[in-house]
Amino acid sequence: MQVTLTHYLILSAVLFSLGLYGVVTRKNAIMVLMGIELILNAANINFIAFSRYGGMRLDGQAIAVFVIILAAAEAAVALAIVLNIYQRFKTVNVDEINKLKE
Amino acid sequence: MNLFDIIFYFFAFITLASAGIVVFSRNIIYAAFSLLFTFFGVAGIYVLLNADFIAVAQLLIYVGGILVLLLFGVMLTNKVVSVDIKTGTLQTLPASLLAAMTAGSICGVFYATDWKIVQSVPDVSTTTHRLGEMFLTTYLLPFEVASLILLVALIGAAMIARRGKTIF
């Protein structure tokens, strides 16, 4: 079967859903972050695939670089927040951190 | 089925299988390590898509940076290994239904859309050079803003995670 654009897109769709599943079902905040990384990777595959099959115009790749940059920033800040939450609540279980309710 | 296709399926399999382990594994250490393979697989896909610079950046930043960061997070919050990592918010079945629904919808769109594919691929040996040019011309402003964001994130993360002082 000849690999076409659709193959990449479906790969990314499945990866996205896996990431989504991870974000939604995990209790541990760090696992949630991992799910987010998967989602970001899925989006990046899409960008690069479109860039490749859209005549190699490279705009997609440039945006992929920005996504990676933001992912790095996000991971750093999110982990800092998780550490802070851990210090404060002595847990990283997102089910128990529901102060937003009040 | 030529070699290219075989390589694609190989990388796709690695990516999805290890992503599955990330998501379904009960042990957070296993999850973190299989995330490594996911990132590798995705980098391979990038190479197949003629995105050499991004592939290298993926390895450097995700594997070298973000993954290490996540592992540090796992280690520093040491009670995590003992925590049952399933959430009570959504059980496995509804969550899989949700994920399957999302995947189905997205795939449906991908199938149904008539993509305009430009088959002719120009010289691809110079993506790094061309990307560099783009960052200093077309994408100069976003590039600078991104650098600023990184700086802010760095300082902010250091400040938030400072020991002995909780911001909440």
Add this chain to the structure above:
Amino acid sequence: MSPELLVKFSLIVLLLPLISFVTLIFLGKRLSRQGDWLGTSVLFICLAISFFIMYQKLTVFDEPISLSFKWVDFGNVPLLGFLQMYLGLVIDNLSAIMMVVVCIVSALVHLFSIGYMKGDVRYTRYFAYLGLFTFSMLVIVLTNNFFTMYVGWELVGISSYLLIGHWYEKKSASDAAIKAFVVNRIGDIGMFTGILILYYTFRTFGFNEIFSAIQSGHIPMGSESWLTAAGILIFCGAIGKSAQFPLHVWLPDAMEGPTPVSALIHAATMVAAGVYLVARTFPMMTASALIVIAYVGAITAFISATIAIAQNDIKKVLAYSTISQLGYMVMGLGVGAYTAGFFHLTTHAMFKAGLFLGSGSVIYAMHKALHHQGDHHTDAQDIRNMGGLGKKMPITFFAFLMYTLAISGVPFTSGFLSKDEVLAGTLAFGGLTGHYLIPIVGFLVAGLTAFYMFRLVIITFLGDPVDANRIEHIHESPKTMTIPLIIFAVLSFFVFFSFNPFGASSGWFYHAIERPISVVPETVRATEIEKFEEALHHSHIPAMALSLIVAGIGILLAFVTYKWKKINADTLAEKYSGLYKFLLNKWYFDELYSAVIVGGTLAVTRILRWFDNNIIDGIVNGTAGWTKGIVFGYTDHSKEQKASATALLIIGGIVSVVAAIFVGQWFYGQHALISAIVMGLLTAGLTFFFFWAGAGGFDQRVVDGLVNGMAYFSGFFGILLRKTQTGRVQSYIIFVILGVMVLFYVFR
């Protein structure tokens, strides 16, 4: 001097407080003296520039100066056509004067706060929020369209929230902040709806564009009642912000904020924003809308004036007096005395800000004295704990007395001028339209105002001190606090508004502010200006005489009761204890609202629970019992149960055989095999069904299943809905995803 330069100057005035806010919030703690000098000096610069702008506008430019720019262009939107949004500002006499009022009060409050807030935990933040508030207020003042007006409206709301809750460690303060915010939202919904009606009709937010469209006969939905509705809905915003009846309940609670904040926001500027809004939108108000406005103002003025008599907290008295005076202004605008209403806003801003700052000075002194005594239980704001402060704090006392004279409408004060004009307007209105209730309420409230204000002054400053020892420690406040008091006191004299102490109409203010020409269709227009002016001219002298008499009576009564003690207020209160309690408890508005809204919700849920328990379950169980009891002769005896089951089997068999014969006849000519199978299945099925039903299976499984299923279903959705408030991040993510999916399939 070109108009462009004036626009630039006004932009500077607008943006300087914002810059001060941003600087203070980020760098405030690093500045020397925590940055109070920055906020204060910025405001004084603004004051100077706004004075300049007003002078230029009043002397050189006749026409309003406006600046407009295209903010967004949506292009050709499907179903709507070309959609563009213009924003901008306008400098006319109204906004120029209002700008000066805002800047004066804000600058002096900044100065006062340096003394009053000294040593506060969040000193910097306090000054930052004052800057934010001034900026948002200026947005409201300068805007030329409803869009930015609404933005400023909400910005003012949030800065008011932040400042009321400045001492948020105190539960009452944070509660009051939330109350103010929520109550204001109710009014804002009305205003928002009004703006939407206007936008839907005219596709523009600009005041001038809307007015000229109405003038050319284009009105919402082609009906005048919609125009009236739009006017009243816009006025709802004013009801909320200006604390008019029935949304006035937040203002007294807002006194939990620092006293200078009360002076700035809850006396002089923000609460006047509602009046300003009515003045801005005056041309599009129909006669019926104006009558509604007039009555709301009158009711507010009356209710709060009566409440003010019975209050003992110095700030609460002033708060109710503020509501009452705001009611006066709204009433003035409603009856068509446009200039008088706005004039009263200006003069009231000066003396009411002064009154609040004066009370702040008193509270500050009391606090210090109580602190010195080591007394932490006595309420520093209760006037019953004061008395005889006049000798110890002469500057505060004389300034306070000056404001009190002004608010009571004693001649040679600014309050006399404006109040007299408002009252003359109501009298003229009463004469023209027959709504005599409004002038009656107006004069009554004038008397009440004089009475309760002098009661305040006498008890606080003149009477015998409650604790002589405490008085020893009372000292005059520092200069940063007394200077604003003196300035406001000076500004309460008549000369700043008109050289003729008995007629405002010859002053510059009356030349600057003229009632705009109504743009609404002739049939729903309020009384024409000429006729109104004519009536006003005639009612001027009687109004003045009457207002002098009622003010005199009020003041006299206050002296008789509280100074010379000819009438004992306490025995009077005991004699009419019902009335006194009613007033002391603020007409039970808070209790009423909590009973009606909170209790109403609870009552509805109780009714629904009863309905579910008795009616629904009753029907279900009743039916089941009835069926079982009568048809199947149900008893608990297992033997009889067996017998009835056997009987059922027989009945079921007979019925199914009959049915099978019919079906077989129908199928006969076609397929013998199929008919045989169908007959067999039917027989078996019906037999089983009847047997099952007889054994109670139908009831248990199907009927109960349906009912329980419904209950389970609603319970499930209840849980699902409650999940929206779990505070769990993941449930929010799930809703986002589901929302995206729904949108995706809707717009596919």
